[in-house]
Amino acid sequence: MDRPSLSQGLRQRGEQQLALAPRMLQSIEVLRIPACDLESYLEQVAADNGALVLGPPQEASPAAGQHSSFAPGTRGAGREATERHDEMLRNHPAGPASLSEQVALQLADLGDDDELTPWLHFLLGCLDEAGYLSVSDERLLELAAESGLTPDAGLLGLAIARLQTLEPRGLGARNAIEALLLQLEPSDPDYADLCRLLEDFLEELAQNKLPAVARAMELDMPGLQTLLTRLGGLEMRPVAALAESGAEAIRPDVLVDWTGSGFEVRVDRSAFPAVSVDEEIKALARRPDQEREARDWFRQRLDQARWIVEAVEQRGRTLLRVSRALFHHQRAFLEEGPGHLLPLRMHKLAQDLGIHVSTVSRTVSGKHVQTPWGIFPLRHFFQAAGGTEEPGGAVAARGDVRDEVRRVVEAEDGSAPLSDDAIAAALSERGRPLARRTVAKYRRELGIPSSYRRRRFD
Template identity: 35%
Template sequence: MSSGYGMRQQQTAKMHMTPRLRQAIRILQLSTAELWEHVREELQDNPLLESGAMRGYSHDQSYDPLLHAQSRNSTLETHLTEQLTFTPDIPDPIRKIILYMIGNLDSNGYLELSLGEIVNDLAVDLEQAERALAILHSFEPAGVGARNLRECLLLQTEALPQYPRIVPLLITNYLEDVANYRIHKLSAAMKVSQEAVKQAIEHIQGLNPRPGAIYQPAVTPYVIPDVIVAKDGEHFVVSIHEAALPRLSINAHYQRMAKEIESKEARQFLRERVSSAGFFIKCLEQRRSTLLRVARAMVEEQVEFFREGPAAGLKPMILRQIADKLSVHESTVSRAAAGKYAQTPWGIFELAFFFSSGIHSDIEHRVSAENVKQSIRKRILQEDGSKPYSDRQLAEMLQGEGTRISRRTVAKYREELGIGSSVKRKR
């Protein structure tokens, strides 16, 4: 047996990614917002492309423009400055200090500078800074201008006409015990009944630790669904939302010029642009077709969800299931679903939502994570408020039904549902 170097021929299959193929793949993967940005770029680059308005905007009765209106909430700075403007009898030096303080509030409404720093920055007296801060503390929302959480909660309490008498002391000296609901310890320390402590804690829990957050400048998020799933008797009809699709065409005048113009160079240029525009329109149609096929297959797989709603939960579903169903590659399904949304009888959902991750069960089928979350929610809603279930108890209940799940996973799902711990749920 000998070894050595040699040469041999071997055939291998390899797909060549042409620029046009890359463009088709990219267009399929784009979200609606990204697609429209890409369309704008193409319109600027190719004069032969023409665009109408978004399809269906003027005729689609299901499209409500009010759902897409931007929020016009004022900022915290604007809100406070307006109050300062209409508060009389404030000397100009104090007014300037207040304006400086307003400009140094964080997004939650807390003052980021100490009074000593303000005195140094503005070269004013400490007494003037304290007076300015007191005025700022009198503004709405209550608690604004606080320098820490305790001060924020105290300011809000003092702004109320009445409150449990032990509240200020609890906030000042026992805030950590309040947060952990240590009723017995607080009752003994304050020498009051447990019921009095509970009432005081309920008052504190009703306060806002982030008073400035509601004035954050933001645009109301909105989604134009790519797919519409509508119930028709016992069946579901899946369609592409025309409002999310660009409507493009090739300029007829330039198209004729590409055939009739005498200049060879000009004719070649126009023909290339016609070809490019035609391929781009073809990519958009292919995107539409692929998205529709993927959405229909997903609805067929998750039909119980669409019939019964979120309470029914989701079947475990992976990309390969849809890919095999449609005889396409997994990456095609992944690109078609990425960043796309479906309008359903139960609300708007991201297509990725329907590809639920699963956890193993002792019984033959698998239970999706979404199903487990709904089971956790249901049990917490039915629990005795005086004896809420711990995460371990919830895990044991699910395990008793054949679902292998750890306490840590229960805690994770509970937090994702926005539900507090058993200590915080205790009433």
């Protein structure tokens, strides 16, 4: 029998690689997708390929090969961590009601016979995502007529005024300035000055022209600073914490629990449907009376479906493996709490696992973990991503360096605040060399304004 030529061997190898490429790409794509998006992705694939069957999601309880346990480093540490967390939850108030729930409770107090009640419900539906009533009165009357209300400018005005007395304060404002004004109390001794600042001096305040504002209002600088502090406590977006259009609740991909003998790491499979290959299409592909073209079509669909099933399983295995190694390193976090994170780089974890760092990055990208201390992004546990190399190769965690930036700013002379270059120089003197751009980045993350805006006029 003739042996295959070199050219035939190379051609066969190339064909195998071409066949493998879509399979690898599928696996990489599925690994990257967080649980909250995986369901819609699988639904789209199933809609395009009838050979892929979606079933009910698996329970969050451990599935074979999808969980792992390890004992705590200190006897009783895990139990103590869980007890501290449970105590924290018992003492923590329940989450806030939605905007609709809060307003509905307040509207119920008005009584069903109040002629403004239907108008208030109507106006609630006209609020934008910030809680503003940004539509003109003319347009509101048109919309009211379309919703079955009898247009009445007088009732509309009364309803808007009533809406603006409800909580959260600022609800129904026409713009940000009115939202701030609605949060002020007329009985406040500083009410007139606060209103004047908002109505007459916003541009000057934005430019930090505080001495000019103080002179115009006949105030000394400490008095003006007190008023500005008061304004800083107001909310420009009335429903910022309650807006129903905000982000959906985070669905963790990984669960870490204390079991009594150790910490258990699990991959949560309940957030997306189970996947399998359609048995009927399998049978059709095996029928000997099928035409070759039809048989090839079925087999192609079956191959694609098998790739998806395998990719989902591989995603779970990789996510579990990376998560277990991650929390084995961050055991102190599980036992003691968020203040005990250790420096860790992705490439170090990749080396420990014998995989490429890009695999670790894709595995944790966009994914969250539920721990005894709350829900966190998996990337949160790689604290060295923005850190600095210490003498001897040790890595300073990003949070530590940011704290150094904050401390330098807190110690500065308010009348001559430090520039980012000066902060970088101060950090270098403390043994924390950092580029100016990195200083600026950390400063913004900490909510610290620029040196120009930090200047105080005493």
